[in-house]
Amino acid sequence: MRLDKFICKSSNLTRLDASEQIIGGRVCLNGIVTTSTSAQVHQNNTVTLNGQKLIARAFRYLLMHKPARTICSNVDEHYPSIFNFLDIERASELHIAGRLDADTTGLLLLTDDGHWSYNITVPAKGCKKVYRVFLNRALDDSAILKFAEGIQLQGEARPTLPSRLEIVNKKEALLTITEGRFHQVKRMFAAVGNRVASLHREQIGAINLDVDEGHWRHLTENEVSSFSQPSEIVSRRILNQPLSRLVTGERRPTDD
Ligand code: URA
DSSP states (O other), rough: OOOHHHHHSSSOOHHHHHHHHHTOOOOETTEOOOOOOOOBOOOOOOOTTTTOOOOOOOOOOOEEESSSSBBSSSOOOOOGGGGGGSTTTGGGGGEEESSOTTEEEEEEEEEEEHHHHHHHHHHGGOOOEEEEEEEOOOTTTHHHHHHHHOOTTTSSSOOOOEEEEEEEEETTEEESSSSTTTOOOHHHHHHHHOOEEEEEEETTTEOOSSSTTTTTEEEEHHHHHHSSSSOHHHHHHTTTSSSHHHHTTOOOGGGG
């Protein structure tokens, strides 16, 4: 972590105040005065400010149930920001691991730990996001194979990574994807001649949405560490199901 960020995380100073302290020669990293704001602080390093040892606050990990007609940015646009629902200190230090559109509801994960959210958002890590999709037109079984093979989205160089489409009924499906391209789910259904009527994210990795709309809770230690495990429950749960079972919409007892 950068030295200026470390100081913010271990004091009440803003990034600007922290930079001033560093440049002013009042910060020592492992006993040596350091005037570089971008110097890296590693685990077990000692940082002092005016001779006082600094201890970084623990990272925070939250889940929230995003209501419709809210936005995931801090910027005041047409709709209120989801950050308005966070009645905690320093909410502005948190970022969202995978934003949702204003009209999409469901599971958001928030943190101030950039390494952790990287494991969730980077497609190479294979973290699965499960969306419940309601559609304007009846679904056709042929979409299952198309989604499994990858969909070429307009204006994109590469098709989407393989995804899992489970048809619940004619106009409802569960879609599991490992990417987070711009309006990805809506564009995937548009590419097969359908249109998303409403969209709800109900699962990320092994974490299920279990709070009411507009509410949030801290993640448990197990939930936080579940993202460093290569095989998530969801991948066993969804990817092991034969296509025929997905087409009929039959769910296994373990699914609930
Ligand atoms: N895909 C979309 O199209 N919208 C979202 O909000 C999330 C995924």
